[in-house]
Structure formats: structure tokens, C-alpha cells
Amino acid sequence: MTAPEPFGARLAAAVGTRGPFCAGIDPHAGLLEAWGLADDVAGLERFALGAAEALAPECAVVKPQSAFFERFGSRGVAVLERVVSTCREAGALVLLDVKRGDIGSTSQAYADAYLDPASPLACDALTVSPYLGLGSLEPFVATAARHGAGVFVLALTSNPEGPEVQHARTTAGAHAGGTVAGAVLAHLRALNAGARPLGSHGAVVGATIDATQEDLDVHGPLLAPGFGAQGGTVDDLRRVFGPAVRHVLPTSSREVLGHGPDPAALREACRRANDALAVLR
Numbered sequence: 001m002t003a004p005e006p007f008g009a010r011l012a013a014a015v016g017t018r019g020p021f022c023a024g025i026d027p028h029a030g031l032l033e034a035w036g037l038a039d040d041v042a043g044l045e046r047f048a049l050g051a052a053e054a055l056a057p058e059c060a061v062v063k064p065q066s067a068f069f070e071r072f073g074s075r076g077v078a079v080l081e082r083v084v085s086t087c088r089e090a091g092a093l094v095l096l097d098v099k100r101g102d103i104g105s106t107s108q109a110y111a112d113a114y115l116d117p118a119s120p121l122a123c124d125a126l127t128v129s130p131y132l133g134l135g136s137l138e139p140f141v142a143t144a145a146r147h148g149a150g151v152f153v154l155a156l157t158s159n160p161e162g163p164e165v166q167h168a169r170t171t172a173g174a175h176a177g178g179t180v181a182g183a184v185l186a187h188l189r190a191l192n193a194g195a196r197p198l199g200s201h202g203a204v205v206g207a208t209i210d211a212t213q214e215d216l217d218v219h220g221p222l223l224a225p226g227f228g229a230q231g232g233t234v235d236d237l238r239r240v241f242g243p244a245v246r247h248v249l250p251t252s253s254r255e256v257l258g259h260g261p262d263p264a265a266l267r268e269a270c271r272r273a274n275d276a277l278a279v280l281r
């Protein structure tokens with residue numbers, strides 16, 4: 001059996017063709033209302049599939065936020081499954097923002113749910129939380145490698161509460177003495193070593209964070225939420241990421257979705273974002 005093409009290589013090719021902008025699909029109640037839809041499963045379906053059909057042919061990566069589907073229970077998750085398949089059929093990679101992480105045996109079940117192609121919710125990559133320890137992420141890393149998928153680990157998140165945990169000093173493990181975020185970044189750098197053209201293990205680093213002393217170049221993708229509605233700009237991306245900006249996937253949900261429901265306006269918003277980001281590469 002031939003090995004699947006690694007996520008990092010698939011991502012590099014997709015970004016080379018379509019640009020780095022990652023469109024988020026976050027069906028907020030307020031956005032459903034703005035699109036003239038009810039805040040129920042039928043409204044969710046119209047909104048999320050409409051966004052997927054308009055945005056996925058334009059973007060290298062689409063990032064559905066699982067929480068907004070889960071709030072409708074199993075019928076919401078069924079809509080998420082259709083969003084994932086719609087986006088992948090349109091040639092976009094799907095990064096599911098679900099921020100999982102648990103003890104190893106449970107992480108294996110999460111990894112199977114989101115990364116095994118046999119699962120109804122199989123995606124190209126997912127977000128995970130490292131706060132049960134870097135070793136606890138191993139099932140995600142191994143399962144992703146088996147299936148040519150990617151893993152994005154929270155490092156320096158875009159929310160203002162992040163630093164109290166992420167800037168704390170760790171006293172245990174291979175990176176003792178450094179910050180928690182620094183340990184996450186170093187772990188990813190080690191996982192990505194030697195990968196060509198780019199590793200499959202990404203970091204989540206907000207476009208809104210203060211200047212950091214951490215080395216953000218993990219030789220893998222850097223998902224940058226906070227671009228758009230949270231205030232992050234192209235200048236912030238340059239300021240925060242420095243030379244590593246070439247590996248950044250800036251992502252925005254509310255800002256781009258606010259242009260709907262007109263599919264042409266959604267597509268245009270995605271094109272404009274990619275045009276504005278071209279100066280960074």
C-alpha cells in the first residue's frame with residue numbers, strides 16, 4: 001500500500017494555488033439572523049452549506065468550528081459532516097476546529113473520529129489542546145501520520161486570557177525552564193524536522209498577541225486566528241510572526257461570513273483576503 005501524501009505537502013500545494021487565507025465557518029446565532037435564517041437546524045443547514053459551497057472553491061483551507069454545530073446535537077453534527085464533504089469535494093482542505101485533548105487512550109478515540117478516513121467526520125486536520133501534556137498528543141500525531149492528516153496545537157492563542165497559562169514557566173519535561181508555549185513550539189519543531197516542503201504539525205498563534213520572544217518558526221503551518229473580527233491586521237501578522245509569516249494561515253470567520261448570504265459576495269471577500277495577504281509571501 002502506498003503511503004498517503006503528508007498533510008504538510010498537500011497544504012503547501014493548496015496554498016501555492018489558492019493563497020493562505022483560511023475561511024472559518026462559525027454559524028453564530030447572530031449571523032444566522034443576519035442572513036435571514038432561523039436559529040434552528042434548518043437555518044444552520046442553509047447557512048453552513050451555503051458558506052461551504054461559496055467559500056470552499058476559493059480557499060486552500062476551510063475551518064468549521066465544531067461548537068456551533070454541536071449546539072444542535074446529533075442533527076447539527078450531521079450538518080457538519082455534510083459541510084466537511086462539501087468542502088473537500090470543492091478541493092479545500094478541512095481543518096476542524098474542535099480543540100480536543102485527553103489522556104492518551106481517549107485521545108486515540110478522538111483521533112480516530114476526526115482523522116481516520118473511515119469515520120463520517122474525517123477531516124484533513126484538527127486543532128488540539130496540549131494541556132494534558134505533550135506526550136498525550138501522541139495518538140493524534142501517530143494517527144495523522146498514518147492517514148496523511150495534520151494536527152494544529154494551541155500555543156499562543158488569540159484571546160486575552162491565554163498568557164496566564166501559555167507564558168507560565170514549565171518545570172518538567174524536555175523543555176523545563178522555558179514557557180509552556182515555548183515547549184509546545186519546540187515539540188512541534190522536533191516533530192516537523194526533515195519534512196519537505198513543510199511539516200504536518202502546526203501551531204495556533206493568534207494574530208492579536210503581543211510581540212513574543214518565542215521562536216515561532218516550527219517548520220510547519222501557523223494557524224493565525226484573530227485576523228478580522230478580533231482586530232488582527234496584515235501589519236499585525238508581520239509584527240507577530242516576523243520571517244515565519246510565510247508559513248501563516250490567517251483565519252477569519254465572522255468577518256468573511258458577514259458578507260453573506262450572497263455567494264458572490266462571500267467569494268469576493270475570500271479573494272480580497274488572499275489579495276491582501278499576497279504581500280506576506
Ligand SMILES: O=c1ccn([C@@H]2O[C@H](COP(=O)(O)O)[C@@H](O)[C@H]2O)c(=O)[nH]1
Pocket residue numbers: 024026065097156157158159204205206225226227228229230251252253254255
Ligand atoms: O486562539 C484561538 C484559537 C481558535 N480560535 C477560533 O477561531 C475562530 C475565530 O473566529 P472570528 O469570528 O474570526 O473571530 C473561532 O472559531 C475561534 O474559536 C480563536 O479565535 N483563537
